[in-house]
Every structure is written in structure tokens, then in C-alpha cells.
Amino acid sequence: MRVLLDAESVSRGLRRVAGEIVERHRGTEGLVLVAIRRGGIPVADRIAYWIRELERRDIPVGSVDITLYRDDAATALPNPRIGASDIPCSIEGARVVLVDDVLFTGRTVRAAIDALMDYGRPRRIELAVVVDRGARELPIAADYVVRSAEVGSAERVDVIESEDGLEAVVQAVTIPTTPPGRSSS
Amino acid sequence: MSEARLRHLLGIEGLGRPAAERILETSRAFLEVTRRPVRKVPTLRGKTIVNLFYEASTRTRTSFELAGKRLSADVVNLGGSSSSTSKGETLRDTVATLDAMHADVIVVRHAASGAAQYLADRTRAAVVNAGDGMHEHPTQALLDAFTILQHKGRLAGLTVAICGDIMHSRVARSNALLLPLLGAEVRLAGPRTLLPARTEAFGCPVFDRIEPALEGVDVVMMLRIQKERLGGALFPTLREYSRVFGLSRARLALAHRDAIVMHPGPLNRGVEISDDVADGSSSVILDQVEAGVAVRMAVLYLLASEPGQPEVPA
Numbered sequence: 001m002r003v004l005l006d007a008e009s010v011s012r013g014l015r016r017v018a019g020e021i022v023e024r025h026r027g028t029e030g031l032v033l034v035a036i037r038r039g040g041i042p043v044a045d046r047i048a049y050w051i052r053e054l055e056r057r058d059i060p061v062g063s064v065d066i067t068l069y070r071d072d073a074a075t076a077l078p079n080p081r082i083g084a085s086d087i088p089c090s091i092e093g094a095r096v097v098l099v100d101d102v103l104f105t106g107r108t109v110r111a112a113i114d115a116l117m118d119y120g121r122p123r124r125i126e127l128a129v130v131v132d133r134g135a136r137e138l139p140i141a142a143d144y145v146v147r148s149a150e151v152g153s154a155e156r157v158d159v160i161e162s163e164d165g166l167e168a169v170v171q172a173v174t175i176p177t178t179p180p181g182r183s184s185s
Numbered sequence: 186m187s188e189a190r191l192r193h194l195l196g197i198e199g200l201g202r203p204a205a206e207r208i209l210e211t212s213r214a215f216l217e218v219t220r221r222p223v224r225k226v227p228t229l230r231g232k233t234i235v236n237l238f239y240e241a242s243t244r245t246r247t248s249f250e251l252a253g254k255r256l257s258a259d260v261v262n263l264g265g266s267s268s269s270t271s272k273g274e275t276l277r278d279t280v281a282t283l284d285a286m287h288a289d290v291i292v293v294r295h296a297a298s299g300a301a302q303y304l305a306d307r308t309r310a311a312v313v314n315a316g317d318g319m320h321e322h323p324t325q326a327l328l329d330a331f332t333i334l335q336h337k338g339r340l341a342g343l344t345v346a347i348c349g350d351i352m353h354s355r356v357a358r359s360n361a362l363l364l365p366l367l368g369a370e371v372r373l374a375g376p377r378t379l380l381p382a383r384t385e386a387f388g389c390p391v392f393d394r395i396e397p398a399l400e401g402v403d404v405v406m407m408l409r410i411q412k413e414r415l416g417g418a419l420f421p422t423l424r425e426y427s428r429v430f431g432l433s434r435a436r437l438a439l440a441h442r443d444a445i446v447m448h449p450g451p452l453n454r455g456v457e458i459s460d461d462v463a464d465g466s467s468s469v470i471l472d473q474v475e476a477g478v479a480v481r482m483a484v485l486y487l488l489a490s491e492p493g494q495p496e497v498p499a
Contacts, residue, residue: 065214067214068214068218068226068227068228068486069226069227069228081210081211082211082214082215083214084213084214084216084217085214085217086217114227115226117223118221118222118223118225118226119221119222119223120222
């Protein structure tokens, strides 16, 4: 296991991302953060924290579970646990920033966009991630990235909570739980 | 690898606690889906679910139909009333036909106990028992457990009184199996003529008067008096039944102050339950209906999302 981003780098990167978000949207009006369960939740919480520090404003933070929207729902891992989605406010006309830890094939984001659309019609959906590891299988791109990195296909990238904060780590894939084309990140 | 496989849902008997808990946990996510603006997820797109109802049942059939449709499955309703051949032949021919049509799940309601098992032995599809004779009605028990969980936050340590026509009730039977499995204590109460001959088979205390059964309970579950099942000899009149065994506000006062009142429906108002109790603040009867769709979505999802070998990890 090697560290791709230590806790300080993640923290600094997410503060920058928070700044880019409020800059692009000229404030926080109509802004909603929606984390992709479960890896996106601690990331969204920290972006919301930095937005609060910058703007002195709280913005709504929700989460979506994409299990039911996977394109491989019928053939994926045996019945993955489904978490309940939690969208705290109407997203009709809102500017939603989807938040995830790692962007890989793009399939999770595709599913998250579908899930989100079932709650209403946002005016705009953007994507913020900690690590963009490339190897996309769908035409999807992130709007806000802490770090882009080339990572071999035999390795996996995780954002983990250490005692110092969030860290991005790379480790060898030991159990082939994600066959090609069925990756969930 | 200790994994309880859920190939069919034929009854609570043989289901096991991990599988039951998995269904209830999954149901929570589906309850959220049923409360969204768009109450539909694409999960079972391309799957076919057949509702095979040999007994009339608007509520259960509608609940399963909605559950399937909200998962984006194709749902077909078949009634068995038009068939005049003998039961065995009908079922066997029907199941062969449904297999040829590549049904993924068959939901069956039948007057004969064991019909669901009979089907399960002969089909490639997953089978859900939606009530077979006086045997079991597992999704009703699961939705009852789910409703209790929603209101009480737990099942362990709760006392549940199930009152009414215990002898003919598959709902009572499935609940008497499921609730103790999840840590609740069950009491059964009914007029002596409506209790099974061997009450010890249920393994829980049995009362032939309703008052002692209600003493301090957390949940009161009233059963429907099935007029169509009774020849008339088992109790004198509906009025007499209501006087001796109906749940009135006065009787409900015997239960715990925060007790909830449940009923599988449809209600015989003024018979097993009075209007003021059915419509009162303790009643969670409509919550049961809402839970029914979520729990059936969970069951269909767990059975159909993996063709051939659905699994429920322990």
C-alpha cells in the first residue's frame, strides 16, 4: 500500500475544491452537495465544511445510494447491501454537485445521475472527486478534482479515514471482486 | 463461506434469522424509494414476474404488482378461477407454461396448503408464497415485523398479542414463527373453537379470552374473521364475537399505554375491531399497507436480482 495523497494534501485539495465551487457559482445560492454512498459521504462533509469556512453559509448535503441503478444490478456482487438515499431538500432547479471519492470507469456516476433525476430535475449537475484515476468507460468527466493519477489496472485506489483525516491510498487488488467492465468506481 | 441461500420464499419456517433480517434491512431502502417523487427504480428491468392468484385477493395482489412495477419488472397477473381441471394438473401445466415463458419470479396464492412448495419443486423461477391455505403467508409476517420495527425501533423484548381466528389463519402462523425468531414474545388468543387442537405446536402461550392476552402488550394484532371460512358452528353470531373478542377502546386500555394496533386487512369494522380503535392514534394499519409494498420489493429484489442463485449472506 502506498499513499497517493496524505491527509494534509486531501484537506488542502478539498479546501481548493470548495473555493472553486463557490467561485464558479458566485456563492452558495441553490447549491446542493450530494454524496455518492458510501465513499463520497466524508468527502462531501469536508467540502461543506470548507464552504462554511469560506462563505459563512451552510449548504444542504445529501447522499444517493446507486445499488438499484447499477447497469450490472442483475449480475453484480451477490446482493450488495442497499443503503437508503437521503436527499434533504428539493433538487428541482438546484445546482447539484455530486461528490465521490474516486472516479474510475464512470459507471457509478452514470448511475448516480439516474438516481438523482428520480428526485427532480436539477438545473445543473457537476462532479467533484478526490482522485481521478482515468480509464473511463463512459463519456463522463469531473468538474473538480483534488488529484489526477495514473494507476495500474491491477491496483485499486481508496480514500480512507485515518486519524489525521482522509487519505488516498493505492493498493494491489488481491480479490478479483470487480471483473473488467463491472467496476463500481 | 456461511451464506444462507434464498432461492424461494415459501414460508417463515426454514427461512432463518439472517435471511429474515436481511429482508427487513433491505426493505428500509425500498421504503425510501416508495416515498420519492418518482417511485420507481430500474433494478429489475427485463425481468418477468407472474402473479398467480388462485384465490381472490385484491390487496396482496396489488401490493405485489406495485412492488414489481416499482422495480421496473414486467408484471403479469393470472387468475386461476377459469381453470376447471384438477388442482394438481392445473398447477403442473401452468408452471410448465410459465417456465416456457421464462418467468423469473412466480408469486402464488392458492387455497391448498403446500401449493407454493409444489410449484417451487417444478420450476426454474423463484417462487414467493403469497398465502397457501392455512399454512403460511410469509410476506405478511415480514411486513408486520417491519411495521413494528418502524414504530418501536426493535423487536427483541416486545410482547405481541395475536387475536382472533388462530386456527384458520396463515397470518397468525407465519407471525408466530417470525416474531419469536427476531426476539419478540408472542401470545395467541382466540375463542376456544377457533384455536387449533394442538396449541402447543405454536410454542407460545395461548389464551381463550382476549383480556389476559392483552395485559401489558406492546403490539396488538387483530385477525380478520374470515366469514367465508366459517360454517356457522364455530361461533354463534358476529355480534357475539364482537362482544367477547372484538378490540374496543376499553380492551385496548389493557395493553401498554404506547401499544400499537395492527390488522392485516381487510377490516370487518364492528366485528374484530371497533371504528374508534381502527381509526385511532394507536392504529398503524395503513403503515402496514405502505410497508407491504416496500417489503415485497425487497423480497422480489433479493430473489430476482441474481438469476439462478440469489444469495443472502449471513
